[in-house]
Amino acid sequence: MERFMIKKLIVISDIEKASREVNFDKGLNIIIGGNKTGKSSLIKSIFYTFGCEVKFESDWKKLISKYIIYFSYGMNEYCITRSTKIFTIFKLSGNSNGIIKVQETDVFHDYSRTFMDILGVSMDCLTTKGKMISATPPLLFRFQYIDQDIGWSKIGESFTNMKYIEQWKSNTNKYVVGFQGEDYYTARQELNIVKDKIENTKVKLNHFNELLKSIDDNSKLPDGLNNEHNYTANNSTRLLFEELNVKEKEKIEREGQIYSLKNLRYEKNLELTSIKSLVKELEDDHTFALEQNDTIKCPFCGYDHENTMIERIEIVKDIQSANQLLKQLRQELKRIEEELDSLHDKKSQEERRYKLIKNEIEKKQDATSIIKTFRDEGKKELLKNGIAEKNKLETKLSQEFGEKALVEDKLKSFDSKKRRTEINKKLKSFFEKILAEVNVPLSTIKFSDFVQTLNKLGSELPRIIYAYHVGLYLYNLDRGRSVFNFLVIDTPNQQGQVLKNLQNIDSVLRHLLLEEGQVILGTERLTGYEEEASTVTQLDYERRCLLAEQYEHHVNVYENLYRESLE
Missing domain, CATH: 1.10.287 (Helix Hairpins)
Known part of the structure; x- marks a missing residue:
């Protein structure tokens, strides 16, 4: 996998004739805004543009007609636009032909498959209706977001369009930590190819078995056919x-x-x-x-x-x-x-x-009599050729079963207890470090499929969730470049929060300055890290997140993507 980084978000309201642009960079990016300034809606818009369904305020959903997100993956730059259910993917760099329109569709799973291809994600999923599909953005990004509402009471459940996928929690839990990651799903695809080859060989072999049986059956004449006349057709x-x-x-x-x-x-x-x-x-x-x-x-x-x-x-x-x-x-x-x-x-x-x-x-x-004539005139040759081809197919089938066994052994290795223990140990080391800094006992740690179980209530719960997300983010940074090298945090409203929780959130930010990754933090207050952050966006006014000044420019940006792109 390559490094994934969000570059820019643009939201456009044709109703209000207003828009907003927010730029992001590597390291820590802070969006500061009080209640009702649009901070959370902007953050949710990042994931909504990627195809993750979120709970917007009703006013925001009515106002915004167009969303644009710019991101890089490896050395290539991309852009996705979303308008209601229509997704369009553009490739902006890495080619000599300018902007290329990769796809435009209103079919969510077609869009998801193309997006996963860009990100090099081979993970496949089964819907509750038994349909095989590629992974979708909400499944891939479920651990990359702590939203302001449910994100502080549950882990990885901020998006609403995931629950129609079979075993969506277990499969993504294992994928995000690399226990059953890309190598696992590549091996699964190899296994499916080998199984198809085996089925094709079996069909051919069955055909030859039926042919040889037919020849053998037709060669046996009923008793009493000893008159020469009976053999004449x-x-x-x-x-x-x-x-x-x-x-x-x-x-x-x-x-x-x-x-x-x-x-x-x-x-x-x-x-x-x-x-x-x-x-x-x-x-x-x-x-x-x-x-x-x-x-x-x-x-x-x-x-x-x-x-x-x-x-x-x-x-x-x-x-x-x-x-x-x-x-x-x-x-x-x-x-x-x-x-x-x-x-x-x-x-x-x-x-x-x-x-x-x-x-x-x-x-x-005279059908029975002619069989003798037919057999004498060439059936032996057909029988000989049929047996030779059958032997070849049996050898081939044996080799394919051997190939299948090797791939199955490879798949089993991804589910070994030793490997699970090693990953748990490494993930826990990052989790423990953050738990200690937010003053939560280490005895709290209890994983189920690599995810912290949430048994505690009260003021410790948000800190445990925060520590887990940050620990997982740092664990994935340590693993190397991947699509999991970013984290978006929308801190809870100050109102009703224990001061200790808010202070603990800020105390961990020094771990989130690493330029190998990217963190987008939405907060109502100054954190003390504004000078060290890569970008700081200030939202000063209630219900005035959108601005009229750049509306025409942003509409032109949107339209130029379609005008200047090649199919």
């Missing part, structure tokens, strides 16, 4: 049997052709995925090169390399070549699909003719 029946023989061979050949094409399609799709990954790496290199001077220090090997216009042009040429190869592969895949469709049509026609011939033979009085 009339011409029409003989011709039918000869055609049946041809159709049987065509059937076998067609299955082989279809199987070969399916294998070729699988190989071409692997090539396509590999080249897409290469293009992304080249685009990242090009973006990185553009940001550097004429001499560049490689972030991997540490050596200095020339970074002149010639080297940059060479990267662009490589990108163009790779894109041309992608185009060719897509054309080949299209041709393969067309050939498969044609073969399936031929197979259907041949099967209909095969059944018709069998029915005709069954009507003939």
Whole structure:
């Protein structure tokens, strides 16, 4: 995974002819605003734009017509717009063609699948109706947000569009800590591919078993057929049997052709995925090169390399070549699909003719006698070829079962007690550190699927939740770059809060200044870290969060994304 960072939020109200822009950077970002200044609504808008359903104040939902969120993932810059249920994803950098519209859709799961592809998330989920889908933004980001309301009484339940997913808590708990992360879901996909291969081989093997049984059964003549006359067939029946023989061979050949094409399609799709990954790496290199001077220090090997216009042009040429190869592969895949469709049509026609011939033979009085003639004239060859092909398929099936066993062993390793213990221990070390700073006893710690159980009530509960989220955030920072390198905290209203809770929230902020990550903090009061924060946004007036000054500019920004983008 790469580093994920939110860059900017823009909300636009066409009703009020007003808008608001909030910029973010790495490290700590603070939004200061009292009650009814729009602080929480702005913070909720971040996740709403990504597709996480949140509980807005009714006025806000009526006012805002367009949302824009800018973010980076790795070396690439992206932007998502949301208007009611329509999501549009734009790629802003990492290509030589300017802005590219990646997708525009009002189908939430189609949008989610594209967004997960951008983030390199392979996690798949099953809905309560039995439909397999990709992970969705609310599932992915459930631990990245403490909202002002439910977020201080429950962990990871701030979004409302998660509960239609089977085992949504358990699966995301394990994913966010890496117990069953990307490697696990990649292995699951490998297992599904192997299972498909096994099923295809079984179907073919069953076909040959049925064919060989049919040949064997048809070779056994009833008693009493010892008169030469009984072995003589009339011409029409003989011709039918000869055609049946041809159709049987065509059937076998067609299955082989279809199987070969399916294998070729699988190989071409692997090539396509590999080249897409290469293009992304080249685009990242090009973006990185553009940001550097004429001499560049490689972030991997540490050596200095020339970074002149010639080297940059060479990267662009490589990108163009790779894109041309992608185009060719897509054309080949299209041709393969067309050939498969044609073969399936031929197979259907041949099967209909095969059944018709069998029915005709069954009507003939001398069908039994002709079997002897048919057997003598070529059935031995068919039997020999059938047995040879059956042996090949049995060997292939055995190899595929071996491959399946290896992948299953790999999957089991992701569920080992030793691994679970190691992750729990490491996560607890970060959690303990923060618990101690917010004055909560360490005996409070009790994990269930890597998430703190909440048995305590009273003033300690918000501190436990806060400590867990911060501990998990620091744990993931320690693991390296990932989509979990950010945390958004909307502190509870001062009214009704124990002063100790509010002071404890501020005391931990020194851990959230790390530039390897990003924290967005919404607060009603000064924290003492404003000078050390990367950005500070001040909201001074009640119900005047939106401003008229930049409305026209922001509308133009929104419209230009659509005007200037390429499909």
